[in-house]
Amino acid sequence: xxxxxVTFPGSLDDRDAMRAVRLAGAEPVALWHxxxxxxxxxxxxxxxxxxYGDYLRAGAIAARSPIMAxxxxxxxxxxxxxxxxxxxxILVEAHLLxxxxxxxxxxxxxxxxxxxxxxxxxxxxxxxxxxxxxxxIPLKNGEGGYIADETTLxxxxxxxxxxxxYLDVNPNGSLRDIAGLRNERGNVVGLMPxxxxxxxxxxxxxxxxxxxxxxxxxxxxxxxLKQSVLN
Amino acid sequence: xxxxxxxxxxxxxxxxPAGKAVAGAIxxxxxxxxxxxxxxxxxxxxxxxxxDDALLDTARQLAADLLSNGVIEDVxxxxxxxxxxxxx
Numbered sequence: 001x002x003x004x005x006v007t008f009p010g011s012l013d014d015r016d017a018m019r020a021v022r023l024a025g026a027e028p029v030a031l032w033h034x035x036x037x038x039x040x041x042x043x044x045x046x047x048x049x050x051x052y053g054d055y056l057r058a059g060a061i062a063a064r065s066p067i068m069a070x071x072x073x074x075x076x077x078x079x080x081x082x083x084x085x086x087x088x089x090i091l092v093e094a095h096l097l098x099x100x101x102x103x104x105x106x107x108x109x110x111x112x113x114x115x116x117x118x119x120x121x122x123x124x125x126x127x128x129x130x131x132x133x134x135x136x137i138p139l140k141n142g143e144g145g146y147i148a149d150e151t152t153l154x155x156x157x158x159x160x161x162x163x164x165x166y167l168d169v170n171p172n173g174s175l176r177d178i179a180g181l182r183n184e185r186g187n188v189v190g191l192m193p194x195x196x197x198x199x200x201x202x203x204x205x206x207x208x209x210x211x212x213x214x215x216x217x218x219x220x221x222x223x224x225l226k227q228s229v230l231n
Numbered sequence: 232x233x234x235x236x237x238x239x240x241x242x243x244x245x246x247x248p249a250g251k252a253v254a255g256a257i258x259x260x261x262x263x264x265x266x267x268x269x270x271x272x273x274x275x276x277x278x279x280x281x282x283d284d285a286l287l288d289t290a291r292q293l294a295a296d297l298l299s300n301g302v303i304e305d306v307x308x309x310x311x312x313x314x315x316x317x318x319x
Contacts, residue, residue: 056297056298057300057303060297060300064297092302093300098302099302100300100302100303102241102245102246102303103248103249104248105246105248106248107248107249107251107252147245147302147303148302149302173246
C-alpha cells in the first residue's frame with residue numbers, strides 16, 4: 001500500500017509521518033503542494049506544521065493550494081485521508097470536516113503527552129482500536145480550540161462522528177473536549193494530537209512500563225492498511 | 232488607485248484570546264475605562280482601474296470564501312476607500 005504525505009511550505013512533521021507509514025508496513029510517497037499529482041497513492045496524510053506561516057488563518061491558504069483539488073476529489077471518492085494538527089486545520093478549511101479551530105483559550109502554545117479516548121472505531125484510521133480505548137500521544141499546538149455551533153456539535157455527537165476526546169485536561173478549550181473527528185463515510189479523520197510521534201519505542205511518550213515507550217499512534221497507520229477505499 | 236477595504240472580526244460569542252491579551256496590556260498601562268478589546272483583520276485590496284458593482288460583488292465573495300471563515304469570523308464591512316492613509 002502506498003500512502004502519500006503532502007508537504008506544504010511550512011510543514012514540519014511530513015518526514016515523521018512518512019516514518020510512521022514505513023514503520024506500519026506501508027510505502028510512504030512524498031507529495032508536493034504545488035502539483036496536481038497524487039502519484040497513484042492509496043491514502044493521504046496531511047501533516048502537522050505551520051503551512052504558509054498560518055497566515056490568514058491556520059490551514060486556510062494550504063486548503064486552497066493546487067494539490068488540495070485532487071485531495072478533496074479523492075476524499076469525496078472514498079480515499080482515506082488523515083489530517084494531523086495543521087492537517088486537521090486544513091481539512092476544516094477545505095470543508096472536508098465541519099467546524100473550525102481557533103487560538104487556545106489560555107492563549108499559550110501547549111506541548112504535552114495527551115491522554116485521549118477513542119470514541120469511534122468506524123473509520124479507516126481508527127478501526128484497529130477498540131471503542132472507548134484510552135491512548136496517549138503527543139499534542140503540540142497554539143490554535144487547537146475546536147469550535148462549531150450547537151446544532152453541528154449535536155449532530156456530530158448524534159451520528160458518532162467524534163473520533164477522539166481529550167481526557168484528564170482539555171488542553172485548548174475545545175468544545176465538548178473534542179480532539180478529533182471523522183466524516184460520515186469514515187475515510188476522512190482529523191485530530192489535533194500527533195499519532196506520528198508515538199510509533200516507535202524509545203521515541204514516544206512515557207508509559208508506566210518504560211520511558212518513551214508509547215506507541216499508541218502506530219495503530220492509526222496500521223488501521224489504514226486494512227482498507228484502501230471505503231464504500 | 233482605488234482600494235476595496237474588507238474588515239473581518241472574530242464572532243462576538245467567541246473568546247478572543249488575542250484581544251484579551253491586548254486588553255490586559257492596556258489595563259497594566261493604567262487605563263481601566265477601556266474594558267474589553269476585540270482584535271480583527273483589515274484587508275486592503277488594491278484595484279487596477281475602476282471599482283464597479285461586479286468587482287465589489289467579487290470582493291464580497293472573496294471576503295466570504297477566502298478572507299474569512301464563517302464558522303469563527305464575521306465579515307463586518309466591504310467598502311471602497313479612494314485614499315488610504317499610509318502609516319500614521
